[in-house]
Amino acid sequence: MAGSPKVSPLLQGLIDKGLFDQLPATFSTFFYDQIKDWDLLFPAEHSYHERLFGLIDRSDPALVNSLFAPVRAAEAKMGVTEKSWPKRQFTLDQVDFLNRSPHYPEWRKAISDVFGRLDPVLDAELSRAGRPRLVVVTSPDELPVGPDRMWLRILKHGRRVPVEPGAFHFDFATNTAYDTWKIQAEGPPEKHGSAVHLSYEALKPYRTRLMSEVRHIVEAEQIRGPRQLGSRLKELKMRPDESGLAGDPVLAEFTRAVLLNGNGTLLINNTFVEWASVQAVRRARPSLVSISFGVRNKVKPFSSLLIYTDQDTASPVSTQRDMLGTYVDLEIFYQYIWQEFEKYAEYRRNTAYVFVADGMDELMVIAPTDFPLMSVRGSVHPDRVSAICREWMGL
């Protein structure tokens, strides 16, 4: 069908039978946009879309109508018509239309209520297929505090465990594509089987080019605003000489989106790590994730507004590391990351979160009671921690 994206046979069948066209325009066009680059989506995203629309398709039509009735009512008040809202085409203009409507809060609530009814059903399917998952969050060793000042926002959900001196090594991975992720601020990416490796530092050639090209686009082409800029940014694809990720179109596009859609991800290492982690969870739903933060550099005088400029070269002032600022930044990121995983059924009640800090004599763990570190007595050696994690994952 003209205008239809290339999707899986199952989803194509649902589109062909008119399922999408029967749904409220704001809802269906959004999902058309989500699936239009089907080949650049992760397997978890394929599965989600098939399950979501499969559920709607096999539900009682009267029930579906009543489920979406408040959305249709809100759309009518907003003035959504076939003319103002062409089917199968979702743009930033439409986002703007929604945001600026006086009925936006009503529409948003109606959409939220739809998912409030659908998600529990979809989640129940996932919970039945639940399996152990592991998230390791590593902090740099230069933080100016002791373990008693670490992880304070989420400590009430877990426990501290004394750790003997030694280095942590979480050098294992599952064998499934996109199921193990290593996201780090510093250092070259470490290779472990099929794991996805993202390193802010290693992405410097791509980051630098992106900053330069975006600056050029904004200045030379007199781009008026985000709607005009959006399509140009999509063209800034990763080159093979900039990163090995370029060989995988899904990961290359994921990285481009993280760097250009995430605020501050081009400039601040830990913002990149946090946003990449959040996006990996939302999109790929990996089983094993290792997240390593670094130390953020101090912002140079007058440079706090230079979004698309390499701070190292923009100012002659020497670069300094901001240890205290990093500590403050990370305390809230620990919370955001833990919360993000827990939003999804795949992770609830079966995920062990291990927060470690290089050089500190305590770690913090949030996990189901059967995760051994939740009941261990006395201090443990880092090697034992690694072994426990590996056993938990069945590797």
Next chain:
Amino acid sequence: MAEISKRRFLQLAGLTLAGRISPQVAEADPLQHPPRVIIVTFGGGVRYSETFAPEGLRNIPRLAEMRPHGFFYQSCSNSGVLSHFNSTASIISGNWQRVDDFGFQPPASPTLFEYHQKQAGAGPSRAWVVATNKSFAQIAPQGANVVLPKQLLLDAVRDIVNKPSGEGVADRENVQRRLESLLSEGYEGVGWTIFKAGRQLDRHVHETLTRALVEYINGPEAPSSGDELTFFMTREIMREFAPRLILVNFWDMDVAHWGSYSLYLQAITRTDRLTGMLWDEIQSNKSYKDKTTMLVLPELGRDGDQNTANGFLNHRSGDPSCRRMWMLAMGVGAAPGETERPVQHVDVMATAAELLGMKVSDISGKPLRELVG
């Protein structure tokens, strides 16, 4: 008969009136024109949790110190579009604005500045907007001088580097390049058209401010942030022109979009300090002391930590953390006290108009009875 818009009517009336008033009358001694209103917005957005919530007070020591001396509204809400331009435009127009988020359209109804121009017969030096974001060049299309300090800084530095002094050419070029980049600000990560001079200032005004800025950036108090520049320019405007009506839009805290919580907190504390310094200036400047009401409020909040987007980094979710803020009124009309009574951003314009003795109509905001009696 073609329908004439309310804005157009005011524009025509203002222009006609202005044409009949001699410059001497229009620019009369400022001491003859009390009262005065200064609206200070924490632009960029700040959450309750980092300001007047118990755990946030440490970030705003000056405002916390000022609060017992003014009137505090515990709940002042933004029920409009949660973008910077629309939020501030709603504050100064008394109606929820739903125009282009990036300043490519003016507010859809007249602003306080337009009413002021018409009813006070005031010349352009009597009302000012001091802002950072380029989009604000269009926020008060009639009735105010809009000054974007960073634009002036660029002009000033251009003047400096273009002088054939023969020293440090490479460094001066570097400075020039960096300062030009400053103008590409906008933490939401997309490029807006760079307004080459914002709203064109009167040549004399422009030269006055630029000269002051050149002295400032070469002096011992060289600014290191946009908000320090904003404060400095506001103070210079108060001392030089003593306007009756000023909107000061601080902006540094929008660094939150970068994802650094510590930089966000630092920016809040800096804005708190500068707001306190602005109040100190009001208290020490005879054109303002005992004649001025200062209204301080966040332009918008930011997403809550539990939000599905990414917490403090953004401000579009519409959750209570985004919408529910506070307002602190200081000075004339603001007897010490506070209330839990919910008020709204659009009430600010109605209140300011009444404080200035102006009549406004067709606005959804209501004057705040605690301030206007």
